[in-house]
Amino acid sequence: MKQCWEQVAGGVTAPRGFRAAAVRCGIRQAEGDDLALLVCDTQGAAAATFTTNRVAAAPVRWSRRTIRRGKVRAAVVNAGNANACTGARGLRDVEATAARAAEVLGLRPENFLVASTGIIGRYLPVEKLLEGLPRAASLLDPSIEAGDRFARAIMTTDTVVKQVALRCDLGRGSVTLGGATKGAGMIAPGMATTLSFLTTDAAIERPLLARLLRRAVAQTYNRISIDNHMSTNDTVLCLASGLADAPAVRDGSKAAERFEAALTELCRILAVKIVADGEGAKRLVRIEVVGAPTEAAAVAVGRAIADSPLCKCALHSGDPNWGRFVSAAGYACRRLDEARTKLYIGEVLAYAAGAPADAPISRLAEAMAGREVLLRLDLGLGKAAATVWTCDLSKEYVAINADYHT
Amino acid sequence: MKQCWEQVAGGVTAPRGFRAAAVRCGIRQAEGDDLALLVCDTQGAAAATFTTNRVAAAPVRWSRRTIRRGKVRAAVVNAGNANACTGARGLRDVEATAARAAEVLGLRPENFLVASTGIIGRYLPVEKLLEGLPRAASLLDPSIEAGDRFARAIMTTDTVVKQVALRCDLGRGSVTLGGATKGAGMIAPGMATTLSFLTTDAAIERPLLARLLRRAVAQTYNRISIDNHMSTNDTVLCLASGLADAPAVRDGSKAAERFEAALTELCRILAVKIVADGEGAKRLVRIEVVGAPTEAAAVAVGRAIADSPLCKCALHSGDPNWGRFVSAAGYACRRLDEARTKLYIGEVLAYAAGAPADAPISRLAEAMAGREVLLRLDLGLGKAAATVWTCDLSKEYVAINADYHT
Structure with a gap:
């Protein structure tokens, strides 16, 4: 297939219908923002893949359930603490996070995917996170700058911000895809953790999006390795707003093929950025x-x-x-x-x-x-x-x- | 089972019926001996296990065949070059080695197991090795010192000599087991390579020895890892002279149980020595x-x-x-x-x-x-x-x- 995409400016906020924000709430010791929000303005489609590690972090366990319920339209992400190996208390902390996010944004807890990265086996200082949420919500913005800030807040030992956006020509009309990811890194020190947030303004049904995302991840994220240690927190989320000026992407269509090619390329670019910025790596x-x-x-x-x-x-x-x-x-x-x-x-x-x-x-x-x-x-x-x-x-x-x- | 063994002095020459020698023939750049010989004075039993890597070095390919023919009673070992990934020329070099060793020692080529460790993908400077063989043969000696010298000559990046000997009480009579091994190391630089040479004066049939060795290796050598990179040259050889003052070890007997326990312990001690001396390791x-x-x-x-x-x-x-x-x-x-x-x-x-x-x-x-x-x-x-x-x-x-x- 002829290349049907081109790179454009921005990241998760490049497609229509997305707002992002980040603030510092003090979970991690290092400087900078450590709490990030990504919100889709519509109830479009959401799909996600998660770590297959049997030791899955509390946010992964929560998010698997919410993804199955099919109503996810926002993500709350923190760096500095992975909330993994934290038992029942870890799950309570995720529930409190989703509940507070729902309250602040006028949504329901099951609308939120929660993702964490950082040290394993320490309880999350959840009060700090809950305090940060209203501040983050007040900063939500569809600008490229807000997307940048989101991408920066989810970093741990990453040395460069990792985001990309593609415009994809579907034949009739075009859609935009955006994404931000973090590298397999350590924090203070934590576990190798890959989080990835993808957005698109394509109109697409959830089962098709889920299938295309699974295939794209298999070819890209699942084919990188920095240290062969599978994280407890790996999460790739894709949210579709449906707000592009293009007909819906239907299963089996030429448009679906093109969309899949662009989605795979988006994942490939982000996954390769992770490896290129591997801890201590120069090649x-x-x-x-x-x-x-x-x-x-x-x-x-x-x-x-x-x-x-x-x-x-x-x-x-x-x-x-x-x-x-x-x-x-x-x-x-x-x-x-x-x-x-x-x-x-x-x-x-x-x-x-x-x-x-x-x-x-x-x-x-x-x-x-x-x-x-x-x-x-x-x-x-x-x-x-x-x-x-x-x-x-x-x-x-x-x-x-x-x-x-x- | 009550412990039926005790540690005694020496290594491969501790059991009766074994002579060892080592010389420098100039294959490796680093100082010291790099060609070693181990000879059993009788045609007893021999068993061996080898790397399961599909890329097996020429000496491994040769030695697999000789072990199957059941007549092995000596080993020629060199450090400094693994003779791996060397195609037909590598095999010819092994054949020349065995032929010359046979000539010098009045044996047949199929009496020799050949083992190499060192850099991969370089042709063996076989002339140096052939020149060294008569000198090595002239030094063959049953002393503990000769065993020490053997154990030292097979080292690559090892920092300590690795050998041990056990006396095993079989109930009626006792036997001795000895062994020398080299660590998973690099040379100039080569591949992680484990070579191990075990000896015993027990009288034991080849099929039983082969089974007991396979089980012992599975529990010991195959349960260590320094860097999870399987060598092209791994070889564990066990030679039995049958010269101990003890009845033959029969399958299913109490003596066989005791012998297996001692053989496993011998392998365990040597395997753990490899890990303890892992490259750059301190724990x-x-x-x-x-x-x-x-x-x-x-x-x-x-x-x-x-x-x-x-x-x-x-x-x-x-x-x-x-x-x-x-x-x-x-x-x-x-x-x-x-x-x-x-x-x-x-x-x-x-x-x-x-x-x-x-x-x-x-x-x-x-x-x-x-x-x-x-x-x-x-x-x-x-x-x-x-x-x-x-x-x-x-x-x-x-x-x-x-x-x-x-």
Whole structure:
């Protein structure tokens, strides 16, 4: 399909019908806003995906229920405390948050998705959050600046704000999609946590939105890894206001195809931003696995490389120690055949037919020297392919996650 | 079973009927011996386990065949080059090695297991090795010192020699077991590689020895992790000379039970030594998972903690950020129930009934401050249990594996 989208200014407030706000309520020790609100002006459609960790944070447990009830139109997000491993008290704190948000905004508690990021296993200082809510509500605004502030407030150890907006041409009329996300980071220190908030002014039914979001997340958010530790708080929410000047997106239509392509691209851009800003990382690594017997096998090989500290250390220093990548593929794919496997670093063939290719080490080193590195593995076994994104492992990662004490 | 073994001096040459030697042949850049020989004076029994990585080094491919033929009675080992990802030339180099060793020692090529450790994807400087073999053969000796020298020659980034010997009381008569192993380390830099050479003077049939070794390895070597990157060269060889003053160990006998207990203990001691000397590590971590629905589930939970860089960073700094351990259990065990899960750090209860226990953070920190740390997870789901050993992740690990360039 021809590219049907273009990037436009802004983030979650770029589509019509969304307002955002952020304030500091003092939950996190670091400076800056730590409470954010996102509100959709209409009762459109909402869909979300959550962590599959059996240890799910209280806000995830609350939000799963509200998403099932189908009435979500706003999100309350805090940084500085993940409200995970907090038992019954954690759930009571989420309920109080939703109740107060409902009161302040004239909505119902089940209209609110709640998301938290930060340290695990500490009770949420909920009073601070409740105090902050009316202030946040009074600042709700549809401007790009308000969206910026939202995106900034959900950051933890992220070093850059992560947001994007796309205009998508549906054929007849166009829609806008926006999003903000936070990186897999630590706070004071907490857990690797990914939160993502997506918005669109498309008119779309909830089941279709849910299906398209699930597919987009599978191809993007679920194909990144910084440290292979699944969060207790992962949440990707997508809200649709239906306020665009375009006909509704119907299942099976050309417009649905285009919308899905744009939604996937939105998720891809945000997910890759997370990896590019991985804790202590200096390189973004794109691992393309082709010639795989199945897509699952391709993903497994990509993940094995992405999750190997040995591979990540080589990627950090730009060391063309390609045996590490090949050996990771060897334990990830039971059907791997060395004789058919090829490894390219950038455009340079490093390994083929079970032995080193002829590339001089200087060319391989050059291919690993940039801010972005491409590894391409051709398994020679079939037609399936997948891309996985990761980053390098540095002393700074250890410093961020070890030297900082609870 | 009452403990039937006691530790005695020495390593691979402690049992009767074994001679060892090591020389420097110049394969590795670092100083010291890099070619080692271990010979059994009789044609007793031999058994081995190998890496399950589909990318298996040439020596592993050779040795699998020789083990199947049932005539192995010696090992040629080199450090400095893993001879992995080296295709047909790699195999020819192994064949040449075995042929020369056979010539020098008056044996046949299929009597030799060959093992290599070091950098992957570089051709072995086989001439150096062939030159070193006669010198090594001339030094073969049954002394403890010769065993020491063997154990030292197989080291890569290991900082301490790893060997042990046990005397095992079989009821009627006793046997000795010895072993030397190398750590999961890098060389110049290579891959994490574990080689282990076990010896015994017990008289035992090959099928029984093979079964007991497989079980012992499953409980010990296969339950350690330093960086979750499976080597292309892993080899555990056990040679039995049959020269002890004790009746043969028969399947199903009390003696077999005792021998298995001692063999497992031998492997456990050596495997734990590997983890204790993990690259850059300062803590040995024992993860006991109990109350699991199955042994596999217990191992999976232990491994998830052992393989999480986040958990390992907390273990490095002694930070009692226990949410990291619980959350890893949450993604490793699909049946995990937060309400039933308990986490102890040392003797201190950190988490129970889905929420923080009352332990003051200072007590938890104290339990994590030592050279050895115990994590104990009770899943409350069943009667299965498993122990996994790991170490912490430090900046030194990154330095060893990143700063050193190929």
